[in-house]
Structure formats: structure tokens, C-alpha cells
Amino acid sequence: MTVIIGLEIHCQLNTKTKLFCGCSTDYRDDGPNTHVCPVCLGLPGTLPVTNKQAVIYALRVAKALHCEVPAFSEFARKNYFYPDLPKAFQITQYDKPLALGGYIEIEAEGGGEKRIELTRIHMEEDPGRLVHKGSGDRGRYTLVDYNRSGVPLIEIVTEPQLSSPKEARRFLNKLRATLEYLGIYDSEREGSLRVDANISIKGYERVEVKNITSYKGVEKALTFEITRQKGMIRRNAQIVRETRHYQEARGVTTSARSKEMEHDYRYFPEPDLAPLEVSSWVEEIALPELPDARRDRFMQQYGISQNHARTLTGDLKLAEFFEEVTSGMPEIAAPWTADILLGELNYRDMPVTKVPNLHYRALLEEVKKGSVTDTSAVEVLRLILNQVMEGQAPEMPGVIIARLGLSKEEGESFVEVVASVLKENEAAVADHRSGKAGAINFLVGQVMKATRGRADPKEIARIIGDLLKD
Amino acid sequence: MVTKEDVAHIATIADIGVDDSELELFTGQFNAILEYFGVLDSVEGGADAVHSRTNVFREDLVKPSLLNDEVLMNAQDPEDGFIRAPRVI
Ligand SMILES: [Zn+2]
Numbered sequence: 001m002t003v004i005i006g007l008e009i010h011c012q013l014n015t016k017t018k019l020f021c022g023c024s025t026d027y028r029d030d031g032p033n034t035h036v037c038p039v040c041l042g043l044p045g046t047l048p049v050t051n052k053q054a055v056i057y058a059l060r061v062a063k064a065l066h067c068e069v070p071a072f073s074e075f076a077r078k079n080y081f082y083p084d085l086p087k088a089f090q091i092t093q094y095d096k097p098l099a100l101g102g103y104i105e106i107e108a109e110g111g112g113e114k115r116i117e118l119t120r121i122h123m124e125e126d127p128g129r130l131v132h133k134g135s136g137d138r139g140r141y142t143l144v145d146y147n148r149s150g151v152p153l154i155e156i157v158t159e160p161q162l163s164s165p166k167e168a169r170r171f172l173n174k175l176r177a178t179l180e181y182l183g184i185y186d187s188e189r190e191g192s193l194r195v196d197a198n199i200s201i202k203g204y205e206r207v208e209v210k211n212i213t214s215y216k217g218v219e220k221a222l223t224f225e226i227t228r229q230k231g232m233i234r235r236n237a238q239i240v241r242e243t244r245h246y247q248e249a250r251g252v253t254t255s256a257r258s259k260e261m262e263h264d265y266r267y268f269p270e271p272d273l274a275p276l277e278v279s280s281w282v283e284e285i286a287l288p289e290l291p292d293a294r295r296d297r298f299m300q301q302y303g304i305s306q307n308h309a310r311t312l313t314g315d316l317k318l319a320e321f322f323e324e325v326t327s328g329m330p331e332i333a334a335p336w337t338a339d340i341l342l343g344e345l346n347y348r349d350m351p352v353t354k355v356p357n358l359h360y361r362a363l364l365e366e367v368k369k370g371s372v373t374d375t376s377a378v379e380v381l382r383l384i385l386n387q388v389m390e391g392q393a394p395e396m397p398g399v400i401i402a403r404l405g406l407s408k409e410e411g412e413s414f415v416e417v418v419a420s421v422l423k424e425n426e427a428a429v430a431d432h433r434s435g436k437a438g439a440i441n442f443l444v445g446q447v448m449k450a451t452r453g454r455a456d457p458k459e460i461a462r463i464i465g466d467l468l469k470d
Numbered sequence: 471m472v473t474k475e476d477v478a479h480i481a482t483i484a485d486i487g488v489d490d491s492e493l494e495l496f497t498g499q500f501n502a503i504l505e506y507f508g509v510l511d512s513v514e515g516g517a518d519a520v521h522s523r524t525n526v527f528r529e530d531l532v533k534p535s536l537l538n539d540e541v542l543m544n545a546q547d548p549e550d551g552f553i554r555a556p557r558v559i
Contacts (some may be wrong), residue, residue: 015530022533033541037494037533041541053530072524081484081556131552143552146541264483274526 001233002202003226005168006160007218010153010194011179012126013057014186018150019125020048020091020273023152028125029188030439032129032145040150042087047272050075054152055185055278058098058123060285061154064182067102067121069282074275075123078265083144084127092155094123094267098276102347104178106170107310116171119157126151138321160198168197173314174216177291180316188351199225201233205241209253212246221246225253294319302330311338318342321352325361329368336364340378344385356394359384363397375453376406414447418463421446432468440464472500 018025021039038046062069076094099121108114128149134140156175162168175462177191179185186192193215199222200206207229212221225244232239244253271273289297291313298309298319312334313319326333342362345352363384367377380400401407422429425446432439442463447460474497481488488496542548 017530017532022528022531023535024532031538033553034538034551035535036541037535041536047526051527051530052527055527083553130555132557134557140557142555142557143549144555145552264479274523277524 001141001230003163004160004200004202005162005222006196006198006363007156007158007162007168007171008125008196009156009158009172009175010196011061011156011185012189012192013054013152013154013184014189014192015051015053015057015152017051019051019054019123019152020150023150025404027147030147032143032147033279035147036149040086041146042085048091050273050276051152054123055098055276056281056285056405057152057182058121058154059278059282059286060182060184061156061179062099062102062121063116063282063285064178064287064290065099065104065121067099067118069099069279070096071279072096072275072277073098075273076267076272077270078267080265082127083142084130084149086128086149090125091270091273092121096275097122098154098278104171104174106167107172109164109167114167116161116167117159119159121154121156124153124155126153160200165219165226168222169219172218174291176215177314177316180293181288181290183288197222197225199229201226201229201239204229204233205239207239207253208239208243208245209246211248212258217246217248219269220251221253224251225278228253270442271285298322299309302326302334304330304334308334308338311342315352318352324357325364329364331367332364334459336367341381344378344381348385348389350385350389354388356384356388359394359396366397366401371408372401373408373453373456375448376401376408378403379404379406379453406452408456409451409454413452414460415467417450417455418447418460418467421450422464422467429468472497472504476500 012025015025018040021037023035023037025035025197027035039048040444055123059069073093073096075091076096077089078094079089082420097120100117100119102121104118105115126148128144128146131143131145132140133143135462158171162171171191172195176187179193180187191213195212195215195218197209197212197218198206199209207225209221211216229239245254245256246253264295279437294313295306295309298304298313299306302309304312311318312322317432318337322333322337325337341352341355344350345355360381363377363380366380367374372380377397380397382399383400384394395403421443425443428439428442428446432443443464444457444460447455447464448457472545474493477493477497477500481493538551542551542553545553547554
């Protein structure tokens with residue numbers, strides 16, 4: 001059963017003001033309905049005027065994603081009745097969007113690159129935020145906050161060319177990194193990237209899944225929906241064309257009520273806004289170095305592997321961090337940052353911007369000098385990260401190494417420890433003598449444990465070999 | 471021509487209850503309004519005037535918003551700075 005996935009991604013542009021009025025978009029710490037004006041409330045007699053910076057940001061994305069920008073584009077009204085829109089319509093773009101076509105290249109299954117084509121990119125205003133209150137049939141009501149109403153969005157629509165949730169995740173990671181490199185969006189702002197997905201099994205009806213509010217939820221939502229559809233096909237049940245909502249907390253999709261599906265938006269060109277003729281601007285837009293180019297430069301400049309380069313450039317802040325700490329020792333900084341540091345950060349849900357450069361760099365130098373084993377260095381790193389997380393001033397690695405006695409000692413000083421480990425593990429020794437491959441690893445592990453990681457595993461293996469020779 | 475069915479359909483989408491006599495009345499009113507547009511259509515070059523200008527922009531400069539009290543002035547029964555709406559889901 002072939003899976004077909006297309007995505008629609010909404011991205012908030014980080015302009016200072018809203019798309020059609022001068023209200024500030026920086027409302028994070030403010031109360032509801034404090035960043036609204038007659039324009040974004042849709043009061044009678046007001047006129048919207050397009051924010052030039054928002055158009056420039058959208059064009060920056062269009063250029064970076066290789067889109068074509070038509071000579072003429074215009075805004076349109078999408079009419080629907082819902083309290084998140086004070087005007088009873090949303091200003092968006094319909095048949096004349098800002099940009100057409102384009103593509104993003106992602107890492108293909110089994111190596112190489114796979115090109116995912118885009119259908120279009122259009123601009124629109126974000127609706128307000130609704131908070132549903134009360135319970136039971138009578139008590140329920142909805143609270144409305146229009147602070148978000150009118151924040152500029154771009155909607156990026158892909159062709160249905162993604163064939164697995166994993167590919168969708170890779171696509172979104174690449175897109176998110178690109179948007180971040182372009183400096184047009186704030187990844188730390190909640191809800192700044194939202195995803196809808198169209199999912200079908202080849203030969204069957206397509207289902208739209210809405211409400212995937214975090215891009216991290218996408219893989220989970222897609223996996224659930226594909227499993228559901230495959231299950232229905234196996235049971236010979238009919239898949240109906242419908243809209244489903246993703247329930248993040250439960251990890252499931254549920255059918256939207258049919259009334260919400262009544263698509264009768266009666267689009268027409270927005271009469272209050274002048275159309276756009278901005279295709280000539282594209283040439284003047286300067287693009288920064290983007291993730292692919294940076295990945296290739298990392299491989300060339302630092303001589304690191306493609307995998308490490310891809311991981312390190314997959315996030316702007318991480319790439320910048322790596323370049324700050326790597327000087328003179330990329331062969332250590334690359335695996336440490338991509339394999340070890342990133343894992344420790346994910347585990348703590350800690351942003352890379354909080355890692356103290358000076359301390360991390362000093363730790364890498366200790367590793368390079370060989371004054372600690374990798375195991376001990378990880379212990380030091382964890383301690384430093386925990387100190388930062390707890391709001392303490394982190395200790396320098398040298399101080400920690402001395403305080404905890406983590407200095408790597410020469411192999412010979414461990415001979416006694418090795419000997420006692422061998423004595424205590426006669427069964428493993430016998431296994432080793434009879435040629436069982438895993439036995440030596442077990443014994444090395446026991447010595448590492450006994451020395452709290454201060455020994456060099458290779459050295460230990462050598463000593464074990466020596467002691468068991470006779 | 472707007473038909474009674476068109477009006478009934480729009481009323482459903484908007485969640486507005488309309489009875490039969492109102493349906494008749496509104497259909498007539500819609501058609502009367504559309505006749506005015508017919509007059510506009512007959513003006514030579516009239517419709518083009520709307521989109522004679524392109525690229526009208528403002529700079530990305532913050533202007534003061536309304537005070538929360540002002541925003542809620544026309545709202546019935548606001549709650550903690552929010553506007554209160556009937557339940558929608
Ligand atoms: Zn406003």
C-alpha cells in the first residue's frame with residue numbers, strides 16, 4: 001500500500017507589526033485584546049494597508065525555495081462565520097498567489113537527495129485565538145482574543161510527493177531550518193509553525209488532518225492516520241473523504257463534524273487592498289547562506305562527515321555554536337556536538353544557546369589532550385549542563401575533573417583492578433577462552449564500572465588480553 | 471438571480487434561523503441590491519477603477535493599539551479581557 005502525503009505549512013512572519021495594521025505582534029506577555037485596533041477588529045469605515053516588510057519576508061522565502069513569482073498577485077476574501085474572525089472573512093490569497101512552484105531537497109531513504117516540489121506560497125492573516133470554556137451542553141462558551149488576529153502568515157503548500165511520516169519529518173526539519181536561516185520567523189514562539197496534512201493510500205480517498213499545532217507532532221499524527229486508513233482497507237471499510245482533527249494529547253485523529261466541512265468560502269478579490277506587482281523585487285533580495293550550502297561548506301572547511309555536517313547545519317543556532325567552538329579541532333567538536341551534546345540537550349529540552357561556549361570548548365580541549373576518557377568527559381558535560389539548568393554558574397571542566405578525580409590514569413595502574421575483575425568473573429573468562437566474542441566486552445565493561453570510567457577501554461582490553469595470555 | 475435556495479444555504483452556513491416568509495423577503499431584497507450592481511456594470515470603464523493602483527504599502531512601524539477597555543466597549547459580557555462568544559464547538 002503506497003502512502004501519499006501532502007503538507008500545508010503555516011508560518012508566522014516575525015514582522016514588528018501585523019499584516020494590515022500597525023498593531024505590534026509582540027503580545028506574548030500581554031493580556032488578551034491589548035494589541036488590536038479598529039482595522040484588525042474589522043470595525044466599519046477602516047481600511048487595511050499591506051505591510052511592505054511582510055511581503056519582502058514572503059518573497060525571501062519564495063526565492064530561497066526556488067519559486068516563481070508572478071508579475072501580478074492579489075489578496076482575496078475567504079468568507080466564513082466563526083468567532084476567530086471579527087470581519088466574518090479572512091484576507092488571504094486565492095487564485096493569484098504571491099509565488100508558484102519551487103522545491104525543497106531532503107535526504108532520501110537510502111542516501112542521496114529527493115526533491116519535494118511545492119505547489120505555491122501565499123500570504124494571509126492569522127485568525128484570533130479561541131479559548132473554549134465550560135462543560136455540558138448549556139454551560140459551554142468561547143472566549144475570544146484578537147491579539148493574534150492579523151499577524152502575517154505564509155502558507156506553503158507541497159505537492160503530494162511525500163511517501164512516509166519520516167520523509168514528512170525530514171521535509172519539515174529542512175523547511176524549518178531554512179525559514180530560520182532566512183531570519184523571517186521565530187522558532188521559539190509557540191504556534192509559529194503549524195501543519196495540516198493530506199494523507200491517502202494510493203487508490204483510495206484522501207483525508208485532511210488539521211490542527212497539528214507543533215511540527216514535532218506531525219510524524220505521530222501521520223503515523224496514526226496511516227495506520228487507521230490501512231486498517232480500514234484491510235477490513236474492507238470505506239475511507240471517506242473528510243477533514244479530521246489531530247488531538248495532540250491523545251495522539252489520535254477524530255472526524256470533524258460535517259458542518260465544519262461545509263466549504264463554501266465564496267472567495268472574491270479583496271476590494272480594499274491594492275494588488276501586488278512585486279516580481280521585480282526578487283532580484284534585489286539577498287539570501288544568506290542556507291542549510292545545504294552551509295552543510296557543504298562544513299564538509300569542505302572542517303573535513304567532517306556528511307552526516308555530522310547535516311546534523312550540525314540542521315538548526316541555525318547549533319551551526320553557529322559549532323563554528324564558535326570548533327576552531328582547531330573539528331574532528332573532536334563535530335562528533336561531540338552532533339552525537340553527544342545534542343542528545344544531552346534533547347534529553348533536557350535545553351536550547352543550544354544556553355550551553356556555555358567557554359566551558360564546552362575547554363572540555364573538548366581536555367578530550368583532545370586525552371586527560372579524560374570519553375566516559376568521564378560525558379559525566380563532566382552532564383554536570384555542566386545540569387548546573388546551567390539549575391541556574392548556577394557552571395564550573396570549568398578542569399575544576400570538575402580535579403574535584404571528582406576523573407583524570408585518566410595510565411593503563412598499568414589498573415592492572416590490579418583488572419586482575420580482581422577477572423577473578424570475580426570466572427564464567428566470562430571461561431567464555432572468552434572458549435572464543436565467545438562478547439565476553440571481552442563484558443569484562444571491559446566491568447573494569448570501566450569499577451574505575452568509574454577513568455580507564456581507556458582499549459587499554460583495558462589490551463591488559464585483559466595480556467593477563468589471560470598465560 | 472439569487473434564488474430562495476441560495477438564501478437558505480447562506481443562512482445555514484451563517485447559523486441564522488430564517489423562516490419561509492423571511493426567505494421570500496430576503497430573496498427579494500438580495501435581487502434588488504444586485505440590480506444596482508447591474509447599473510454599475512453599465513458604466514464604461516467603471517469596474518476597472520477599483521484596481522487601477524497596485525503596490526500600496528505601509529512601513530513596518532508600530533502604532534498604538536486600543537486600550538482593552540475601548541476594545542470591549544461594544545462587547546456583551548466580556549470576561550477577563552476576552553470577548554465572550556456563544557459556544558462554537
Ligand atoms: Zn490592529
